[in-house]
Amino acid sequence: MANQQQQQQSSSSSSSTLSIPQTAPAGGLTFTQPPQTASPSFYKIAPGQLVTFGWNFTALLSTPTHLTVSAFCPLNGNTYPVGPTDGVIPGNALSVVWDLYSYQQANSQTPLAQASYTLSIWDDRGPTAGISPGLFVPNENLRFALYTPQAYTPLASGWNCPDCSSASPNKVAGTVPIALITTSLILILSGWRLLRFAFSGVTHEER
Helix, strand or coil, X not given: CHHHHHHHHHXXXXXXXXXXXXXXXXXXXXXXXXXXXXXXXXXXXXXXXXXXXXXXXXXXXXXXXXXXXXXXXXXXXXEEECCCCCCEEECCXXXXXXXXXXXXXXXXXXXXXXXXXXXXXXXXXXXXXCCCECCECCEEEEEEEEECCCCCCXXXXXXXCHHHHHCHHHHHHHHHHHHHHHHHHXXXXXXXXXXXXXXXXXXXXXX
């Protein structure tokens, strides 16, 4: 009886595999959130700031059992699981939500860096699975960046303007000759106009 069940399962598996034409394109996904562009999207590591990655499947003829989503940071070499379940989500999922701040609080030994990341998604065959007709191909096409907002500093708490304070004596000294030249030009032009008007008036009276 057990042998018959195994044969039936093997036959079922074979027929399922043979049902995918060898000429079929490999399966994959296209990102919809954020849209896949040349410029990476920036996300803030702060309370209540949830990041959603969404996609649509393309040419997928065999739905994976699970998908694994991770974020690789080339700055520190760390790979971070994306989502609330250590990066493992159902194979038919079309999105994953990542609470950056909660992850940061729970993983102080491997904190998220303020840097760029590559989002990686693969099925049960692993991140290095080859290209097969109708099956999911590992995807590493999405780039994004994370940053931490700076704390607010009131003006009364000693905020200063580095560009204003550090170079003010030299800059002020450098602007004095320019101001003198400008003033001199204005005076010369004004005087010339007065002389022209005066000369024109005299000539008119003589006529």
